Amino acid sequence: MADSLNLPDSKLPHVGTTIFTEMSALAAQFGALNLSQGFPDFDPPEALRQAVVDAMNAGKNQYAPMAGDWDLRSWIAEDTERRTKRDYDVDSEITVGAGASSLLFAAIQAWVHPGDEVIALAPAYDLYQPAVQLAGGSLVVVPLRGADYHLDLEAIASEITASTRMIILNVPNNPTGSGWSYEDFDALHILLANTDILLLSDEVYGPLQHDGRKALSLSSHPALSQRALVAASFGKVLHATGWKIGYLLGPAELMKEVRKVHQYDVFSTGAPLQAGIASFLKSQDGQHHLAALPAFYQSKRDQLLHGLKGSRWNWTPAESGYFQVLDYSGFDDRSDREVVHEWCRKGAENGVALIPLSPFYPNGIPEGHPTHRVRVCFAKNEATLDEGIRRLLLLSNPS
Template sequence: MHKSSPVIDSKLPRVGTTIFTVMSKLAADCGAINLSQGFPDFQADPSLFDATWRAMRAGRNQYPPLAGVPELRQAIADKVASLYNAVYDVESEITVTAGATQAVFTAIAAFVRQDDEVIVFEPVYDSYVPAIETVGGRAVYARLGYPGYRPDWQQVRALISPRTRMIIINSPHNPTGSLLGADDLEGLAELTRGTDIVILSDEVYEHIVYDGAQHQSVAGHPELAARSIVVSSFGKTYHITGWKVGYVLGPAELMAEFRKVHQFNVFTVNTPCQLGIAEYMGDTSRHLGLAAFYEEKREFFRDQLGASRFELLPCSGTYFQLARYSAISDLPDREFACWLAREVGVAVIPVSAFYRDGQDDRVVRFCFAKQEATLAAAGERLRRV
């Protein structure tokens, strides 16, 4: 036992344990079905493991280049060109990262300086604001309109100031499942035209878009692409969230700054996993078929809740389903989520956790990236509420 510890003026005085950790622990403690944290409970394709194992056995186990193995960067470039008609230079405009969270933090650290402002949209994914505050920036909050969770670009216009350094967008959006359309990208381009504002576009669910819609990537909008760092995730696409491998796209000038930080907070990413993913990407059906795969799960889960008292909100992308519970309880959403885990045996995320002021619309988030048996068991419990 140390006699005394240094007194630290916390950089993040309002940050505690994340709601995801809290609810997953509660699920484990209560034996509840965990539909809170966003990860699959099913296995990835064994051929991906085989490809990674072959790379290990071939001796590809030492440091890769800082930006990622050439094979993976080329596979990413080919995918982006095919999907978005966008050309990114393999050497200078694509970097492999240790997951999307690292990519987001590194981009913020590279471009946001003391007292710079960063516009975020509430409900906001929980890693953005702590990263901004860690580097001395200040988050400025726009709000997606409930219940459709659409941005108001006139509101954003009013928030832009001479200190605005970055705008962070997220589509398909976690936690709401809403999408940005082509008109939204045009609105964003118009607002940032003639400025030095950097766009950080979190597109980790880019392949999980429903009902025949097309993902509108910033990479496919030349004017925005010129000022944007685009983030994606192999964890979400190939059901390997624990591998923590993602990537970023950006014009060479921005990527050079991104890599200055990347080389010192991560340097490089697991070599054989990169090579396994690169080989696996050769079959494009593996990412092109993802929307249909998850749309089937979305429909199965929505059917499970159809006879319940939960009111399902629209879900246009991601593997998250929001639901209003006001017909069941008038408890605040955090209390309701704890009650649901303890008494009903299903763990969810209260959406107020994604608001700075704890705005509570009596809405919770379910993750349906689960086996049908898991979703059916949860549905049986939820229909009894």
């Protein structure tokens, strides 16, 4: 670097590499089995891959419209109406972006002003804190309640001030898989009734429900959806996280401002991917894929938990999503960061990469909340899960 270059302070001095990148890199370095970062080790459906190739061959290779491929947005509108009864306008209330991430980020930049407070519930996905900080706001962290991480409306109420601009929800929650009930939405509605607080609902794991639970979207609450931007991800539901295609729903007056950011940071994304996804989802193959998704992931969760039965691992079965939180306090009392590093270093034969839960608490895990927990990604094929179970059992019973 040139001697004379005098760089200003970092805008994000406390941000390092995400824990997901860190653990995946460590897994690669030591050859450990990677059950850390949230991506499947199997491919998207063949018919979907073919639809994308067909879209490329049909010339869908230039910029998609800024708001997203028209066919894809019209499928999203129909699907959302079917699931939630909420009718979003295809022109002005649906935007497709580079994964849910780009739109969550754009929504925060568009609506959070310097000095604003934004409430997020912890464990919290790591994107929220730096996005709020870059917008000049501050994140107020409210922990989810109890050993199974449920909503604590009283705790949220106690953190609301005149400066609260937004509450970020993540339902179902990453990493815990815990969800909400419609009664929770009603209670939130009463809490916010005389405020102008906006909601940003990160619902990327919404369709992945276990044990017959019904996916619950904030879009389905007529009153709350008036103040809500709702994010979803095709990466999660189509086993295609690397394609980075997601979308945002919201009332036109909220979406208009989000698009002002989106059109300059992303503008538009993956035209043939969007067109291929639209064509797949409109086909019978696509409909079957979505209908089979809950049972598909539930069987993976069950394979994992069945394999660990009777061991010194403890858990509450994940209600949704493709992560399972495991409690290792029955056999190790070291910190979660310490154990995941050591378990990864066991290498190619017995090593396993997991995600510690403490990084999901931007201010640390508060007194009285669960510690000694790690996240396992079970979006893996049967053989990988069997091998993961073998290694997890070895950790809990080393002799």
